[in-house]
Amino acid sequence: MATLYHGNVPTMAQSDAAGPTIRTIHLSDLHDALRRGWEDFKAVPSHAIILCVIYPVLGLVLARAVMGYSVLPLLFPLAAGFALIGPFAALGLYELSSRRERHEEASAWDAMEVLRSPSFGAMLGLGTLLLALFVTWVATAQAIYVAAFGYEGATGISDFLTRVLTTPQGWWLIVVGCGAGFLFALAALCLSAVSFPLMLDRHAGAFDAMVTSLRVVARNPVPMAAWGLIVAVLLALGTIPAFLGLAIVIPLLGHATWHLYRKVIVADAGAQPVPPPPHRPRKPAADFPANLFPWRNRTDV
Numbered sequence: 001m002a003t004l005y006h007g008n009v010p011t012m013a014q015s016d017a018a019g020p021t022i023r024t025i026h027l028s029d030l031h032d033a034l035r036r037g038w039e040d041f042k043a044v045p046s047h048a049i050i051l052c053v054i055y056p057v058l059g060l061v062l063a064r065a066v067m068g069y070s071v072l073p074l075l076f077p078l079a080a081g082f083a084l085i086g087p088f089a090a091l092g093l094y095e096l097s098s099r100r101e102r103h104e105e106a107s108a109w110d111a112m113e114v115l116r117s118p119s120f121g122a123m124l125g126l127g128t129l130l131l132a133l134f135v136t137w138v139a140t141a142q143a144i145y146v147a148a149f150g151y152e153g154a155t156g157i158s159d160f161l162t163r164v165l166t167t168p169q170g171w172w173l174i175v176v177g178c179g180a181g182f183l184f185a186l187a188a189l190c191l192s193a194v195s196f197p198l199m200l201d202r203h204a205g206a207f208d209a210m211v212t213s214l215r216v217v218a219r220n221p222v223p224m225a226a227w228g229l230i231v232a233v234l235l236a237l238g239t240i241p242a243f244l245g246l247a248i249v250i251p252l253l254g255h256a257t258w259h260l261y262r263k264v265i266v267a268d269a270g271a272q273p274v275p276p277p278p279h280r281p282r283k284p285a286a287d288f289p290a291n292l293f294p295w296r297n298r299t300d301v
Helices: 027-043 045-052 054-068 072-080 081-089 091-101 108-116 120-149 156-166 168-192 195-202 206-219 221-239 245-265
Strands: 002-008 009-016 019-022
Touching: 009 072, 019 206, 027 091, 027 221, 027 245, 054 245, 072 120, 072 168, 072 221, 081 120, 081 168, 081 195, 081 221, 081 245, 091 108, 091 195, 091 245, 108 120, 120 168, 120 195, 120 206, 156 168, 168 195, 168 206, 195 206, 195 245, 206 221, 221 245
Parallel strands: none
Antiparallel strands: 002 009, 009 019
16 A cells, blocks of 8 residues: 555555556546546547537437337436446547547547557447446336336326326336436446546456456545536436537546546556557548559559
């Protein structure tokens, strides 16, 4: 156990030979991570929105599908599910923040470099796990609603709100549904709090990344609980204007998560990360179709 200094306040770092060294953070660190994330978003707003445009579009499609197929009760669980898959969806944003941290150029194309990371397979595996968690949550929410009201669908928004807010079954649905949702969100937070940034930064495996994330939450229960609440509130606010607010909320949280990772995980100065695959030069469209045959572009020396 070693003593580190965070600002003017000494904190204790948890060191484990089997994983990275973890700092003890404070609530002020969450504010600073959000501030830095907002700075990243302002520096590359168009790129972040391009990366996340799928989310408001997906939200609108899901909302329309819910209305059309008379499964209105699933609208809230679907919106809340963004918190479960968001850490994986923000991979490109972690890359942008990492590049800005190194004072390198950050562009939408650079964000796609995450696809060439040596640990992308591990990221994809953990992302699949989070997706399975999301599907299980939606199925659970549907089962809770059926247990309360049966299989009869609501005729409209007003009918649904009346059922939920003015009947004993609706109150039971709110309590049980929110409780189940909390457990799913807690599981996602514990497994992915810093997992994806760690895999991107140090090329860790999925299992090691999840273990480290669990250690981070165990070391900092109050700040990480507050972080989970911040994520839930911001995502809820992002869904209010027809899900369009997610175009800002998702990038902000993605960038902030990278800075939170930097605060809670001590940098390993002696680490020698595995280099990514060699950079492929971009070939202009004007060279098509000649660029399909690279040997024709060689020049004899």
